[in-house]
Amino acid sequence: MEVVEMFHMNEGDGDTSYANNSEGQKNVILRTKQTTEEAITDLYNSLCPETISIADLGCSSGPNTFLAVFNIIRTVENLRKIAGTHSPEYVVHLSDLPSNDFNTIFRSMPRYVEDFKKEMGDGFGHCFFAGVGGSFYGRLFPSKSIHFVHSSSSLHWLSQIPKGLEENKGNICISASSPPSVIKAYYEQFERDFLTFFKTRSEELVTGGRMVLYFWGRKSESHNPIHDLNIWTLLAKCLKDLVTKGLVEEEKLNSFNLPIYAPSLNEVKMVVEKEGSFSINVLEGLTYDFSESMDGKALTNTVRAVLESLVVSHFGGGVSDQVFNKYEEMLGECMTEFVKEEFFNIVSLTKI
Template identity: 80%
Template structure:
């Protein structure tokens, strides 16, 4: 019998704002966005290699592109240092696909390669996600409190965990394994047997689930060794779909986590085309556009809460953190949106050069909304499905992970390039971000490298 049967004490609701310094990272990774590694592990005839080579040349890709071909006849390396690539490449944490980009929709090279049963590892999101990692580390205590509370109050023999917006790369495993560690630490202290764990990695269908599950066996093996004897079985599943709707069976989850995702709206609000010369909410955004963004967030977040309420067991917990704003005024003053304002300036520069149509720019808006603490609290209480355990805002300093213009540009490109390409086409993408890096370098001292985040911890009523 487990002895963790004491009733869970109600946690006090905290609505505060605190400053959080950037946590030093163990790795000093210099992100290089434009390194694409294409691996072909087949007996390909020379004409196939030549065809792929012509496609790359036609695309006029960055000089850092590396293409490796591996087969039993010979090793051919194009645009590289002529060193042969291993026949069975090992996908590490730094070699993963950037999520949520449908490359097939605009890049013909992937269609050519796919004819020969290959797999491609594109621009590394992991190399540009250090700022996200530091935020995850900042919020670790809140996650640990929530998952241990679930274990103490519900005593489940199987704990079902869902990571929504999991992406792919080291951050994916960081959250999940930290969550399990917290439970294992507590159950060892009390002498209870280890529960079984069911982990659901969920993101949009375009996420690179393949790289997650290629890396998973090695990561799980290392984790089991760390946990030692008596560690329970772990089961993993990938769930593709939008979290603005149902993803799991009713009452099947004990713990839900989502990081750096809920400020992305399900769609661009109607009427946003009136936000001329802007691509997000700024000081010059018309009031009716701001209202449309606010209403879209309220609708999306309400759907999110209703969906998770159906999926969580009573007493289950949910920890969410996403971009927010300090003041009740929707006019942004925080760092990330300033960088987006600069992206709008870059696009306007291309309009003046005749490379982008002005109508195209006016119809381009990013589906991002940063709510206030009051807005989040109002929506949660209005739905009446969850009690609030923690509701806090914290200022996160990006000075360490975002040191220079190139790093900032790489991070922006990892998140915004797919949106730029889908709206304007792939022909201008290099010019956009080359100009972005140039402009960032010119006004680096004017930008405040910090952002405001909201963290909310909820209990299913």
Template identity: 50%
Template structure:
């Protein structure tokens, strides 16, 4: 943001888009930090730009909650700093298509959203013992996931290239992996353990075998080299920085809960809509995630488990 502001000033308005914003307490966190940063850069100047904050997520996102409970706190937080006017908008829709007017954005941010694919890949019939990629998945299944990721990410980059001004910035964080093996434990293990809990439900007659065998997670956790290759392939952005970082499973969630409960709650928030849509409302989610928590507790007590984040900072090339 500092580089953007210094290269484009004076700016009368700065448009910031957050893609996959959700509706939790941190929805406006990045926007607030960026506004404060520009405020510091403008300190001592008689010029303060106005801000457009554009919050995007799918149509089912609770935008009403954002504007009813989060926006007042956001405005209150910024008021003492005397920052320029901030206009906040909700923009429902998939980021795998156009969302904004051409050349209207200066800064795009997305965190923990782009690993979600636009759909479950085709050609997963041979993956029946798994709900995601795993060490036992056939090569064809791994290829199907990777090809869907490439199509989706290329489309995402192409759409953003049309919406971001030349010299504009984009920072993306994926749940990813360091390994070049798409079936490595660092990205697939969390889903393999959920699959074990589902198989326990099957053995007890609580879910149908046909339903379990046809359930697949629409996610792909890329490596840094895969992200780099697709950015280069699309051709509209230059990469300023690309890195992978780690966070242990035990660092997730509420410090007042045990780690396995935290991870189970986080994964339930992620997986519940997919599970209900596929298995139907009769699936006893409390029972499933109790089993999952028990499995997590056992594995986390025996080994160090980590998530990997892949973060890339890019600049829109001039046309």
């Protein structure tokens, strides 16, 4: 399966769309807001650019697309007002895979931008938006053209499903029963992808440019959690149930793996240092309990909004409703033992 061609968040604004089921991702952006503000403050004070070029990688669609970008611009506007200087011009690149729902973004953009301009008031500089379709594991922008890169809840997705996962039968990602060969295959794909990510961004960022990245991770170096029932492994249980009922072929399940890897902070540090183009300003973790704002139905819709394109491309669209109806049912049965906390890596870097 070609991840670049098949993978996307659910489009539109329906009940199972990403736009209406991304509250958890919104909360991550808000909880990491201070790190982003500190990074853009340092960049603006040190470079004072007349035009600030911002790239949001993995922008998806819906309200969150504009949330982080407007927070970045708002911080700069506050700084320049305090300094008594004129507003810079802003160029915002909203980037995601080509299959992303860019239509919804640009249909909603006039309303969001107009409201933001009113908030900023007189003296606010010109703000230009562009959609950029492509994988962030390759070049997206001209050399030395970007000042600030932001990415939230995206970099745990790999460029492809690792090769050599034949022994991961019954699992759809790394879990407690995954053999060492599977863990090794996932790690090696992560390392290749991250080295490529930092190399390409180093070519695109100006010297002194900043990156702020938030993505799914894990607290320890170990891949063997005490509790192995989470949003990913519950999906595997649902698929196994459909195999038992004869609705999904067992071979299909055994060949289905998610292109996802949760690195430890130390693994992130090692790759950044190995690539060598960035200095690390912040490297820390955030534990987020996504059950704070979601019941079983809302959580199911959130998982569906993220994973449905992968399920449909592998198993076909006919089983999608059955998979996620079963997901909600199982979630209700095991909510007390379900691992509701997710760990996020928070990384802020400067281009050397």
